[in-house]
Structure formats: structure tokens, C-alpha cells
Amino acid sequence: MNLEVRDMVPADLPATLDIYNDLIESTTVAWTERPQTLDERRAWFAEQRRRGFPTLVAVDGPEVVGMTSYGDFRDSVHWPGYRFTAEHSIHVRDDRRRGGIGRVLMHELISRARRNDIHVLVAGIDSDNIESIRFHEQLGFAEVARMPETGHKFGRWLDLVLMQRILDGEIEAS
Ligand SMILES: CC(C)(COP(=O)(O)OP(=O)(O)OC[C@H]1O[C@@H](n2cnc3c(N)ncnc32)[C@H](O)[C@@H]1OP(=O)(O)O)[C@@H](O)C(=O)NCCC(=O)NCCS
Known part of the structure; x- marks a missing residue:
């Protein structure tokens, strides 16, 4: 294996x-039953x-064998108080x-997050996705909320598990 983690480019x-x-x-x-189109993915990127x-x-x-990204946890343009959480x-x-x-990808993402002054990283995980819950536990994330029936797919309600990790390092008060 000759693994490298780098910024995504359009060809990816x-x-x-x-x-x-x-x-x-x-x-x-992922809580959708509709596959994403390439145009939608381009717009997201x-x-x-x-x-x-x-x-x-x-x-x-x-x-390409994996990918990771972060974005707003809640809309930080309208609610700037959320800007240190992703x-x-x-x-x-x-x-x-x-x-x-996955571990290598998360280490790089966390290092980018720190550089961008992100203080808290949040994962929103379907409660059936035990693999992801275990994975995030291994990376120092802790469950902070479990929200029953907040999702719906395949004709049934789904529960959301929120896990978070407070990243090391102080942020400058501004
Ligand atoms: C969750 C996911 C990203 C993990 O990536 P990965 O490359 O398989 O994980 P790693 O090999 O880096 O695992 C790191 C550690 O996490 C834990 N872990 C990972 N997968 C696990 C599983 N299926 N069951 C239990 N523990 C697991 C283990 O502790 C593992 O260390 P170990 O293999 O030395 O025991 C991957 O399974 C995935 O893409 N799943 C589908 C998409 C998904 O669920 N994404 C997350 C949505 S919130």
C-alpha cells in the first residue's frame, strides 16, 4: 500500500x-434514498x-480509497457563535x-481543523452504524446525544447519535 492523504481535486x-x-x-x-449526481457533487465541492x-x-x-471533509455544524454565517465547531x-x-x-484520514482532518481554529469536531452517526461509533470512540470522540426518530429511511425511523471531540489547543478570544 502506498497511501497518501491530500486535498481533493476535481478529477477525484x-x-x-x-x-x-x-x-x-x-x-x-447517509439519510437519503436518492444517489447524488456528479453535478451536485461538483457544486458541493x-x-x-x-x-x-x-x-x-x-x-x-x-x-481514491477514501475521503473526509468538514463543514458547518450549524449555519455559522447566520449564527457566528458556531464558527469554532464543525x-x-x-x-x-x-x-x-x-x-x-480512516484513522490516517481523520488525523489529517484534525490537524487541518486545529490549524483553522476549530475547537470542536462533531460526528452525526446513525445509531445502527456501530462500526462508525467504535471508530470514532477509538479516535477520542465521545457520545454526547442520542436523538430518537430524527431520521427516516427505508420506511422506518432512525436515531441520530452525536459524538464530539474537543480538540487540543487554546483558541484566541476575539
Ligand atoms: C467508519 C469508517 C470510516 C472507518 O474507516 P476504516 O478505514 O475502516 O477504519 P480504520 O481501519 O482506520 O479503523 C481504526 C479503528 O477504528 C475501529 N473500527 C474501525 N472499523 C470498525 C468496525 N467495523 N468494527 C469495530 N471497530 C472498528 C477499530 O478500533 C480500528 O482499529 P483496529 O483495526 O486497529 O482495531 C469506515 O468503516 C467507513 O467508511 N464506513 C462506511 C461509511 C461510514 O459509516 N462513515 C461514517 C459516517 S458517520
Whole structure:
């Protein structure tokens, strides 16, 4: 394995779309039943760049094997008090899970978050996604809320688990 974590570029979008859409049809990891289109993904990526939010991929040679990013936890343009808190997402290609790629991606994302003065990172996880809950526990995240029936997919209610990690380092009061 020749793993590298770097900033996502437009040429990575189709591969990251496949990784994401793979989960839509068969799992409750993401709460939508409609696959994302490439145009929607391009628009999302452009917005990530405009806002200065990090969007990272893990590549093994020419292959994209995972990605992670963060954005607002709650709308920090309208409620600037939330600007030191971000919500992230992370996906590793299904045939490459449990090989340490997720951990490497999160370490880089956390380092970017610190550099950008993010104080708290939040993960919003479907309560059935025990793999992700264990993964985040290993990375120092703790469950802070469990919100029953806040989601709906495949004809049933879903519970949201919120996990957070307060990142080290002081922020300058402004
Ligand atoms: C969650 C996810 C990102 C983890 O990525 P990964 O590359 O498989 O994780 P790693 O190999 O880096 O695992 C790091 C540690 O997390 C824990 N962990 C990871 N997957 C686990 C699983 N399926 N069951 C239990 N613990 C797990 C383990 O402690 C693991 O360390 P170990 O293998 O030395 O025991 C990956 O499973 C994934 O993409 N899942 C589908 C999408 C998803 O659920 N995303 C998160 C949405 S909130």
C-alpha cells in the first residue's frame, strides 16, 4: 500500500461519488434514498472551497480509497457563535475498510481543523452504524446525544447519535 492523504481535486470527484453512492442504496449511513449526481457533487465541492473547508482524499497510487471533509455544524454565517465547531464526514471504500485508512484520514482532518481554529469536531452517526461509533470512540470522540426518530429511511425511523471531540489547543478570544 502506498497511501497518501491530500486535498481533493476535481478529477477525484467521480471516484468519491462512487464511494458515497455505494452506501445510499443498501445502508442507513447517509439519510437519503436518492444517489447524488456528479453535478451536485461538483457544486458541493465548489462550496467547500469557497468556504475554505478542507476536503481530503486518501489515494493508493492512482486509486481514491477514501475521503473526509468538514463543514458547518450549524449555519455559522447566520449564527457566528458556531464558527469554532464543525461537523465532519468520512468514507472509506468498502473493499479497503479496517486497513487504517480512516484513522490516517481523520488525523489529517484534525490537524487541518486545529490549524483553522476549530475547537470542536462533531460526528452525526446513525445509531445502527456501530462500526462508525467504535471508530470514532477509538479516535477520542465521545457520545454526547442520542436523538430518537430524527431520521427516516427505508420506511422506518432512525436515531441520530452525536459524538464530539474537543480538540487540543487554546483558541484566541476575539
Ligand atoms: C467508519 C469508517 C470510516 C472507518 O474507516 P476504516 O478505514 O475502516 O477504519 P480504520 O481501519 O482506520 O479503523 C481504526 C479503528 O477504528 C475501529 N473500527 C474501525 N472499523 C470498525 C468496525 N467495523 N468494527 C469495530 N471497530 C472498528 C477499530 O478500533 C480500528 O482499529 P483496529 O483495526 O486497529 O482495531 C469506515 O468503516 C467507513 O467508511 N464506513 C462506511 C461509511 C461510514 O459509516 N462513515 C461514517 C459516517 S458517520
